[in-house]
Amino acid sequence: VLRALQENKISRVGSDKDITVNVRVIAATNKNLTQEIEKGNFREDLYHRLSVIIINVPPLCDRLEDIPLLAQHFNEQICAEYGIPPKVINPDAIEELQKLKWTGNIRELRNVIERLIILCDKQITGNDVKAFVGPVF
Structure with missing residues (x-):
């Protein structure tokens, strides 16, 4: 997932060929991801790749x-x-x-x-x- 988001490339399991992809990910959570990163429950590098545009919707x-x-x-x-x-x-x-x-x-x-x-x-x-x-x- 990280590679697909960062480099726009994926490779199939067992393959040595890259496939170019053009993806946008829309993700939602009810968790505070900053706290989850601090607890070790969410990867910080994934957070930075996903957080291009953040929309905060209050409860x-x-x-x-x-x-x-x-x-x-x-x-x-x-x-x-x-x-x-x-x-x-x-x-x-x-x-x-x-x-x-x-x-x-x-x-x-x-x-x-x-x-x-x-x-x-x-x-x-x-x-x-x-x-x-x-x-x-």
């Missing part, structure tokens, strides 16, 4: 202001998949959603919205969020 718990827009997006998307009209997400439901820890980030939010769509009537309320969204394990 959902640091972007609570995004929850209303994301909740509405998932509401429309999931209801379209189910062939039903979108539900109304009340402001108190958004407030309750913003109180949660969101350790599962966007995937967890999508799953919670889907659960609320399945279990709630035409409107999703703050009480619905309290009733159907349990503690994070």
Whole structure:
């Protein structure tokens, strides 16, 4: 991998011929790679070859202001998949959603919205969020 990234060449196992490649790698992690390098869990030379452009996406718990827009997006998307009209997400439901820890980030939010769509009537309320969204394990 290091050679492919650095020199744009690979060789097949057992072959002495190089094959020129043109690759771009897009990688994502939820780990702090600087800490992982210090612990010896990630190779520093690989990090430097991969870190051409770094895009830091903060976790959902640091972007609570995004929850209303994301909740509405998932509401429309999931209801379209189910062939039903979108539900109304009340402001108190958004407030309750913003109180949660969101350790599962966007995937967890999508799953919670889907659960609320399945279990709630035409409107999703703050009480619905309290009733159907349990503690994070």
